[in-house]
Structures are given as structure tokens and as C-alpha cells.
Amino acid sequence: MAAAPDSPLYLGLDFSTQQLKVVALDGSLAVLHQDGVQFDSDLPEFRTQGGVHIHPDRLTVTSPVLMWVKALDLLLDKMKRAGLDFSRVRALSGSGQQHGSVFWRRGASQTLNQLDPDLSLHQLLQDSFSVSDSPVWMDSSSGQQCRALQAAVGGALRLADITGSRAYERFTGNQISKLRGTRAEDLDNTERISLVSSFAASLFLGGYAAIDYSDGSGMNLLDIRRRSWSEVCLEATAPHLDRLLGDPLPSMSVLGPVSSYFVRRYGFSESCRVVAFTGDNPASLAGMRLQQGDVAVSLGTSDTVFLWIQEPRPALEGHIFCSPVDLQAFMALLCFKNGSLTREEIRNRCTGGSWEAFSVTLRETPLGNGGNIGFYFDTKEITPPAVGVHRFASDDSESHLSRPAGGLLESSGGGPGSGGGPVPVQEASC
Template identity: 80%
Template sequence: MAAPAAALPPLYLGFDFSTQQLKVLAIDGNLNVLHQDNVQFDTELPEFRTQGGVHIHSDGLTVTSPVLMWVKALDLLLDKMKRTGFDFSRVRALSGSGQQHGSVFWRRGASETLKQLDSAEDLFQQLQDAFSVSDSPVWMDSSSRKQCQDLQAAAGGALRLAEITGSRAYERFTGNQIAKLWQSRPEQYQDTERISLVSSFAASLFLGSYAAIDFSDGSGMNLLDIRTRTWSQTCLEATAPDLDGLLGTPLPSASVLGPVSSYLVHRFGFSESCRVVAFTGDNPASLAGMRLQQGDIAVSLGTSDTVFLWIQQPRPALEGHVFCNPVEQRAYMALLCFKNGSLTRERVRNQCAGASWELFSGALRNSPLGNNGNIGFYFDTMEITPAALGVHRFDRDDNKVSSLSPEAEVRALVEGQFLSRRLHAERLGYSIIPGTRVLATGGASSNRDILQVLSDVFNAPVYSIDLSNSTCLGSAFRALHGLAEQSGLSFFDVVKNVPEPQLVATPHPTAAQVYGHMLKRYARLEERVLQETCP
């Protein structure tokens, strides 16, 4: 006979409203994953006619997603869980994440609709008229260039805006999307009662009332002052009228927002005591899922290379993004994206190592740290960080050369990529401290010789970590942390029993000396490359 629900251990749910799907994961108090499910937007909700979860408009710049698709996906997901016998009464807390930079515009009167939901009907039917904008701008949109220029001018320049909000103006960032709506469709803006991020919109569906934007996702809007953690009046006034009232007051990322709605209690059997912890962006949730700590850096080695940083004293710059940290209120996280990642590594492998990773690895093992002074910049496509293009090679005397030996080329590529990751991380305020770990993930993290170079360049041990479900897992961890914080427990108290990542490389004894000197040269040569390619 099954044990009564009260006798069964409590569960914690993490949701992820990502670009292409909605996912959920359930953990118990010992952090074991007990349930996973998902809804794929394109295939399971074909009536919305999305490709990759989005609509790309005829101008090629405007990219949106139907907000009611996300609502219907939640109906579908919760129904799936119910059909499999998932016991919602065991859930003590839930949290979640949303694709960063997406925005949702609630129509006047929607708050009343949320409060009066009928548990006999699904959300999709009841929220048909709840949104003043039916297709939400998402992170792939790049149609707000004019608004970005206006915001930077109002703030006193791109760098000043970065110092306030953590990033220069980006077309996908929510503030610039709001400004575009106000300027191009003022009647829809005036019909708006509340503006949410995808994350706070999703939390609102669970609360049955408008959920606050959390500090971490809020710092990806070009509107939040990342030091005071309040809306920047300068940015608000440059964006649209009466905006602070439409956004609501931002809250710490571990905030318990309240109990789940009576709608969820009656329709799915949630406990009335189940709490909703603030939702955040997908990148901050991923940092929580990886359990990054002070001094850590995570390097995702994929088609693009992405660097996640935990930093204490941020130095926002014209490149990269600084966000409020989702698990430690006084700290920050930063993100850097590098377009030339695995595809560039594969091209050099094909040209210099006979298309063989084994030969590529052998070239790394057989060449010295520092590559006899040879340094390379490999930007097959226009790079994001820095904005440069082309292949540029230098010998030990900083003379430009047209080619290197195959072995030296392989090492110049890998060292150059990791010197770049370290240089730009340090420019945002990252510093290597005792106990620093490099957490490596993505396709190239399976190559131990590449990871050895990573360890040497950063002069820190490298650990292998699986990021495949880090956003959902991070959201579930944060649900547990939201409750535990009320008892004085930190995020790391809560997740201390998660298995540690696997140590795969430690730095060579001479690495600090070799790469400390080389990093300064690399910075100097990067300036030269930028001047040559972008005079």
C-alpha cells in the first residue's frame, strides 16, 4: 500500500521556459532528480507555427514568440505530469527560469483575470485577452538599434550605461524593446498594466498575481542599476513614461513571492503551503545549476564559447555582461560570448592535423608551453569579443607572419583562444584566487589535451561538468534555497551534497610564469589587430 503523501519526502520543482521548449525537473531534499518532462513548442504546439520556438518577421530583424504558446505549454506540461501520477501535493516550493531578454506585456485588467481563474478551465482559455502584445519580443530580436543609440546618449555614452546597468545598450535587451513599443505602437503601451520578463511572467502564472522581477534577470534589461539594485531613473525616463509602475519593484533572487494560486491547488492538487520562489533568467539559473562559487569560472566549449564568471567587484565594459548574482546577493556574475569556438578548432584540425583529433592532441602534447613565443588570433567569422575578423599570427618578436608549422599553429590557436577568454574575463573584474576552479563543459571538454592548455593558461585546476540540464536543476536548487534562506542557510549549504565535478587537469609548475608574461603580450597584440582590422 502506498504511503500517504504527508509521509513521503517533499519535492522541489524547477521549470525552464526556454526558446524551443518548456522543461520541468523535480528533486527531493537530498537533491536526487525524481522526475523530468518537457513540451516542445514546434512539434507539440504546431498551431502557433513557430520555427525553433520563434517567429522571424519579414524585416529579418524582428523576432518574437506568441505569449499564449507559453501559457498553453504550461497547461500541457502540468496535464502530462498529472497523467503520469505526479503527486503535486508533495511539492513544497517551486522556481524557474525564462529565456533572458524576452518581455511580456499584460493588458489592463489582467491582474483581476489572474486572481479569478476558474480551476475547471485551462489557463490558455482564460488568458486569451490578458496581453496587450500577442507576440513577445525575444532575445534573437535586433530591431531596436535607434532606441539603443538614444538610451546610450541619455546615459552619457555606452561605457557609462554599462557602468550603471552592467552592459552597453543591446538591441535584444528589454528596455530598448519597451522604448520601441512606446514609439511605434503607443496605444498598445498605454493599454499595458504590467511589463514582465519571461521569467516573472512564468512565476505570475503560478502565483495567480504579478510576480516581481528578480535582481539577476532584471540586470539584463539596460534598466536596473546593478549596484543599488533599483531601477535607474535616468534609464527609465529615456525609455518610456510611467515605466517604474509598469515594472514593479525588483526583488532579491531568493525571495519567496508567496503561495501557489488557489487555481493550482484545486486543479492539480498542489498544497496550499507550496511556495513560489522568484524566477530568474536562464543564464543565472545555469550558474546556480553549475554551483559556481567565488573565484570560479565556467567555460562552455561549443559552437560558440561562453564564459560564466563569479565576481565580487565588477568592472562593466563595452563587451560582455555583468548581472547581479542569483545565489549570493552581494556578488555578481558575468557572461562573455566568443563566436569563434569549435568550428574554428575543427578547421585548424582539418588543415594542420589531418582532420584527426588524435593528431591535434598530439600537437598540443609535443609543443612547449608558450609555443616558443608564437601567438595567434583566429577569427574565421566576425568575433563578438573583441569585434575583429581574420587570422593574425605573430612570432616571438611580435612580427606578423603568414604561417606557422602545423604543430605551432594548433597550439597558437588553443592558447590564443584561452588567453582571450582570460583577458576579457579579467577586464570585467574576474581574478584568479586561491581555490579558483575552471569548470569545463561542451563538446571540446572531452579532449583532455585541450583542457590541459586551459588549466595552464588560467593557472587553475580544470573540472569537467555536465551542463545539459543546468537551468532546470539550478531552478530546483533555487526553490529549495528560497525556503532554506529563511532559516539562515546559504545556497551552498543547500547544495553541498551534490557530487563534485571531476578533476581532469592541473596546471604545469611553470604555467603562471609563462602565461603571466604572455597575457600582457596578447593584450598588446589584440589592440594592434583591432587597429588593423577596424581602423
């Protein structure tokens, strides 16, 4: 049954790695509208591949923060042209890719509070960020900072006991520490540090949105039991960091009314409320309505497996986050970096970009593949911390065609001087 023309609507947005998506629901959770903006194709001027820039060292991975801003401009304009009545929206919330960080330049809060509705967000905020390219979850360039943080708190297991995870390169605390050590002037010029989720909420709020407990758990900075910043972790990362982060709050918190910018430019109601945004993984747990004992597997740009738990037991592998829906519960998660982008690269190489042709080839392959198996780590993996493509035959010997990240195959039959030179990637079989 179609919703009444004046019935309330609720918006959910997802600032993911490759696109910005939106869904509009009515009070019974029926989907009335959905749309999206693909970063690579809809915003080609930013020259991303898979929504990111992989730098020459192949460890540093970033996304242009203004790309996310401009994507929101495009998405809201598309929704307006489609006839969505924003005045019906009673509340909005959303999610963002975990571990991405946004550094707001000094004076940005005043800009956010005085947005001119005659101009796009992209125009208004182009000078509001002290770091133009945001580190994202695929980044693994802060190993030195990870080791320093673990040493400062008493070891990897102690850090995991406090924050839910040992030190990981992509986690925001270690990215802040790297910025402090390599570009201190940019950190000095920073007024506020957001996660992608709280950054997105800030755009709608017209002021800095707080980091929520659940997404904040993926920073190596939050004490997951006390649900507040860990003083020892803050001190080991950067001076006066608590001022740059603000106070964290529950993931279901109502932050306040939508900014007057959206009221005047798009026709939102002044009574529309902005609910805290959270990370995409915690949002998946909430959206799937997981309960204790449930386990979910998500195959996306990263692949994850996660579950609801009551008692945190942090370890050296995997992560424990605060639950986004229950202040007494937690979620456990394993994340694998080489997900859909790796699968798409193999599809493109083997079947010219066609999933249909790939499926045919897969069906024609005997079950078990003759005992042959491959591990594909185009970028340095999280668990295990490996890189390259490694193929093994049925006798467990490594195939002569194994490829390091970077687009070449090489012989694994010998070390230096063995004569096993690089082989073009197109010569590889799937």
C-alpha cells in the same frame, strides 16, 4: 534509495528558447521526475522554428507568448498523467530565457486572480497580453533606441557603469522604447511588463511576480550597485515606467503561495510556495554552485561563458549581472547568439541531420583542418556584431565561398560587377 511516498518534492521549471522543461527533486536533490514540451513539435500550430519567429528583416525575432502558456498546460497535464503527486510539492521556482519581455494587457491582474480551474490557462489568458509576440533575446531590431539611451545617460561606458552593460538591442529597456515609438497604443494598453522569468512566476502566483535583481540586470534599466531602477534610464525609456515594472527584489525571495487555480486543478498543496524565478544564465551559475574564481562555459541555443566576481568592472563588451545567490556579489558573462541552432543547421546541411555521421566526418578531418577556419553568424552576432558566414584559408585570405545570413552562398572574390553571383547553399562544403 527511492524517496518515501509522502516526502516533500520541489519543482524547477525552465522556460527556454526551444522548450519548457521541468524537474522534480526530493530533499536530497535526487531527481524523481523530469519532462518537457518541445515548442516546434509539440505545439506546431504556433509555427515556430527553434521556438521563435524570425521576421523578414531578420533583425526582429519574437515568440508567441500564448505558446509559453499552452506549453505549461501540456506539461502539467503530462506530469499528472505520469502520476506525480502535486500535493507533495512544497515549493517551486525556475528560470526563463533572458531578455524576453511580456506585456500584460490592462485588466490581466484581475484575470490572473480569478482563474477558473475548469479551463486551461491558454483559454483563460488568451486576451491578457497587449503584445502577442514577445521580443526575445535573438532580436536585434532596436539599434536606434540603444543609441538614444546611451546618449541620454552620457555615453555607452556610463550606461555600462550604471546597468552592467552598454545598450544592447535585445535588452528589455530598448525593446520597451521601440514599442513606445512604433506601437504606442500597445504600450498605453499595458498594465505590467514582465521578463519571461517573472511572467512564468506570475502564472503560478496568480498575480504579478516581481522581477528579480539578477534577471533584471539584463534590461539596461537596473542600477546594479543600488539594486533599484535607474531613474535616468527609466526617464529615457518611457514615462511612468516604474509603475509598469514594479519593485525588483532578491532572486531568492519567496513570493507567496501557489495560486488556488493550481490547488483545485492539479492538487497542489495550499502551503506550496512560489520562489522568485530568474534568468537562465543566473540560474546556471546558481545550479552549478559557482564560487569566486570559477568559470563556466554553456553551449546552448546561445553559448555563454560566465564567472563569479566580487567587484563589478563594466566594459563596452560583455555583461555584469547581480548574483542570484549572494547580494554582495556579481556575475560576469559573455553571450554568443549563434549557438546550437547554427551548429544544427551545419549538421543538417552536411550530414542530413545526423550527429553520428557528423562525428564520423569530424574524426576523419585532420586536426587543424589544414589551417582553414570558418565563422558562422546566421543571425547578427552580439560579440562581434557581425553577420554572415566567413571562411578563411590557411593564408588568411577569405574563401570564395562565404555566405550571408539568408540561406545563400556568395562569392567574396569581388564587389559589384565582379560576376560572383549567388551559389545555392547545398553546393557548399562543410
